[in-house]
Amino acid sequence: MDDHESKKDRVVHAAFGCRTELLTYARSLLGNFAAAEDAVQEAMIVVMNKYDQFQEGTSILAWCRSIVRLEVLRAKRRYQQDMSLVQRLLDDAVDAAFDEFQINRKHDESTSRRDAIRHCLKKLTDRGRAVLKSRFTDELGYKQIGDQFGMTVEAVRKALFRTKKQLHSCVESRLRVAS
Amino acid sequence: MNTNQSRDELFERHLQGELSDVEKEHVAELLDSDAAARQQFVELAQWDTELGETIREHAEPVYNKDLLPSGKGTIERGGKNTFLLSPFVTFATITVLFILFSSLLYLQRQTFFAPAEKVVLSQTASSSIATITGLKGSLLWTGNQGELVLDIHVGRELTGGTIEGLAPDSWFELQFQDGSIVTISGTSMLTFADVGQKKLRLKQGAFTADVVPQPVGKPMIIQTPSTVIEVVGTRFEVEALQAFTTVNVREGNVRLKHLVDGNAVDIPANYRVIAEAGGDLSPMPLPAAENYWKSQLGVQAGGFGKWLPATKKRPAAQKALPFIPVNNPNVSLSLLSIPVSGRNGPPVVLTPHATFRVRGRLHDSAQVHFGIAVSYGNGEFAGMFRGDLLKKQPVSKIAGQKEFEVIYQLSDFTVDPCVRRKQDSLARTPDGLYLDRLWVFTNMGSSSGLMVHEVELIPGEIR
Numbered sequence: 285m286d287d288h289e290s291k292k293d294r295v296v297h298a299a300f301g302c303r304t305e306l307l308t309y310a311r312s313l314l315g316n317f318a319a320a321e322d323a324v325q326e327a328m329i330v331v332m333n334k335y336d337q338f339q340e341g342t343s344i345l346a347w348c349r350s351i352v353r354l355e356v357l358r359a360k361r362r363y364q365q366d367m368s369l370v371q372r373l374l375d376d377a378v379d380a381a382f383d384e385f386q387i388n389r390k391h392d393e394s395t396s397r398r399d400a401i402r403h404c405l406k407k408l409t410d411r412g413r414a415v416l417k418s419r420f421t422d423e424l425g426y427k428q429i430g431d432q433f434g435m436t437v438e439a440v441r442k443a444l445f446r447t448k449k450q451l452h453s454c455v456e457s458r459l460r461v462a463s
Numbered sequence: 464m465n466t467n468q469s470r471d472e473l474f475e476r477h478l479q480g481e482l483s484d485v486e487k488e489h490v491a492e493l494l495d496s497d498a499a500a501r502q503q504f505v506e507l508a509q510w511d512t513e514l515g516e517t518i519r520e521h522a523e524p525v526y527n528k529d530l531l532p533s534g535k536g537t538i539e540r541g542g543k544n545t546f547l548l549s550p551f552v553t554f555a556t557i558t559v560l561f562i563l564f565s566s567l568l569y570l571q572r573q574t575f576f577a578p579a580e581k582v583v584l585s586q587t588a589s590s591s592i593a594t595i596t597g598l599k600g601s602l603l604w605t606g607n608q609g610e611l612v613l614d615i616h617v618g619r620e621l622t623g624g625t626i627e628g629l630a631p632d633s634w635f636e637l638q639f640q641d642g643s644i645v646t647i648s649g650t651s652m653l654t655f656a657d658v659g660q661k662k663l664r665l666k667q668g669a670f671t672a673d674v675v676p677q678p679v680g681k682p683m684i685i686q687t688p689s690t691v692i693e694v695v696g697t698r699f700e701v702e703a704l705q706a707f708t709t710v711n712v713r714e715g716n717v718r719l720k721h722l723v724d725g726n727a728v729d730i731p732a733n734y735r736v737i738a739e740a741g742g743d744l745s746p747m748p749l750p751a752a753e754n755y756w757k758s759q760l761g762v763q764a765g766g767f768g769k770w771l772p773a774t775k776k777r778p779a780a781q782k783a784l785p786f787i788p789v790n791n792p793n794v795s796l797s798l799l800s801i802p803v804s805g806r807n808g809p810p811v812v813l814t815p816h817a818t819f820r821v822r823g824r825l826h827d828s829a830q831v832h833f834g835i836a837v838s839y840g841n842g843e844f845a846g847m848f849r850g851d852l853l854k855k856q857p858v859s860k861i862a863g864q865k866e867f868e869v870i871y872q873l874s875d876f877t878v879d880p881c882v883r884r885k886q887d888s889l890a891r892t893p894d895g896l897y898l899d900r901l902w903v904f905t906n907m908g909s910s911s912g913l914m915v916h917e918v919e920l921i922p923g924e925i926r
Contacts, residue, residue: 312478377494385502
């Protein structure tokens with residue numbers, strides 16, 4: 285394998301290792317899971333084409349995030365998303381927050397967290413899981429979830445908050461035990 | 464509710480794109496002024512995304528059961544699905560993983576997957592699932608291994624991947640091994656996979672399908688940005704934009720689920736549904752065809768180009784963008800396209816003596832080229848034609864305000880050179896066919912400033 289191919293493998297491998305972090309970032313700017321997945325996928329194609337521009341030794345996450353940001357802007361233009369002043373200020377603030385605080389989890393750590401989430405999801409009630417699915421998979425709003433399950437908006441809000449908190453505690457506790 | 468809880472909820476709603484302008488302003492201020500809030504936001508976003516990804520991985524394929532066939536035009540509330548946490552390595556889970564993370568296949572040889580998953584994924588990645596049976600124009604195929612291929616040709620067998628039509632005149636036909644045929648045309652993007660069940664994702668653009676009966680319990684699933692469509696065997700067309708999806712059903716029965724509100728509807732033959740947020744999902748009969756059509760560029764038209772709203776000095780317009788054909792990188796066109804059929808309006812049928820009148824602006828006088836794409840009554844792609852080749856269109860002189868007007872008679876239209884090789888299976892003339900979209904371009908080697916204000920299709924010749 286020549287140097288270029290070797291570098292390509294390293295960069296692309298590292299970039300795919302940040303996929304969830306990049307998805308988080310894109311989602312924070314686009315407010316939509318599916319659109320964020322598309323933006324990250326587009327960004328990965330750019331990474332594969334422009335891997336030679338990455339300076340090894342610098343942060344792969346920051347480099348990929350800058351690519352995702354461009355793809356997010358393209359997506360916003362394509363879908364005519366809100367680009368008002370307020371939205372741009374918010375996007376800049378979100379960008380700065382990620383720049384300051386986002387860390388790239390190690391692969392083993394991410395795998396353990398996913399396993400813990402899967403385990404803890406099984407402990408939820410059917411209804412709890414169904415509400416989460418409506419929120420994350422179908423991306424429904426509080427009112428639509430309420431209509432679906434015969435709940436008030438306030439009840440949905442509380443149920444989501446409680447369920448996610450319960451899951452979070454369960455995951456953290458399981459990870460502590462494992463370590 | 465304490466401060467952290469209130470912030471968590473605000474941030475969570477931000478991730479779902481649900482904040483009002485006032486709330487957005489509040490979040491921006493909070494993030495700008497408070498480092499703890501920034502950290503809380505990033506950590507919550509990370510947790511929420513990990514949780515969301517895990518749930519989405521495990522979600523049962525949408526409408527995989529209890530769906531088809533059913534009665535005509537009945538609307539049901541969403542929410543009848545139950546969320547099943549089936550064993551992680553079940554086939555269904557693997558197929559969902561396959562679609563969502565096809566790009567991750569690149570890493571399969573780098574120990575990212577558990578052994579059992581690696582076996583299944585490598586099998587799906589290496590076996591052909593469909594063959595290219597027709598193509599035209601600039602297309603880009605991204606395979607599941609992440610390879611980017613511009614040089615694709617008829618007869619090439621494909622594993623799953625993403626095909627992207629890069630230009631308004633792009634066209635691509637794919638035949639699955641069971642004989643089902645899908646076609647994309649124009650600037651479209653389609654991701655496809657078949658691991659016992661065909662799953663397609665139309666990110667944008669126009670798509671038609673002729674689907675042979677699918678295995679029981681494994682209908683073809685087509686996802687667009689706003690809907691999920693399920694089909695067991697039928698003929699239909701889809702046009703997907705971010706804001707809405709139009710589905711016209713010619714034969715059989717299709718089930719559509721609107722992702723925004725979870726509503727579902729069965730669409731019978733010769734009916735259509737335009738699914739948009741807050742809109743009515745009731746199927747409507749396919750409208751009768753008309754012979755007259757005029758562009759409505761006062762609102763965003765879609766297609767290729769940049770839409771410009773009206774100003775005091777000029778009407779709304781579709782502005783051409785620079786375009787370099789993949790097969791001819793030395794050529795730089797100024798190109799725009801405008802979709803015609805498939806929207807809210809009725810389908811448009813071309814009559815033998817029809818005439819197109821195109822009005823717009825140019826920076827300098829230039830030859831304005833004009834092409835159309837047409838389909839048969841059943842929605843199948845019928846071909847592409849050019850209006851400027853037989854009687855070579857003279858250079859369009861610009862008048863005051865740099866405006867131009869050009870006329871193209873349908874009787875002068877000839878087969879687009881790009882589809883001549885496939886002419887045996889396509890229409891020889893556009894008469895009597897449905898007008899899908901049109902495109903206009905100049906070839907000056909530099910920007911011509913081409914923009915179009917209006918295109919009008921007149922059934923009789925202009926005197």
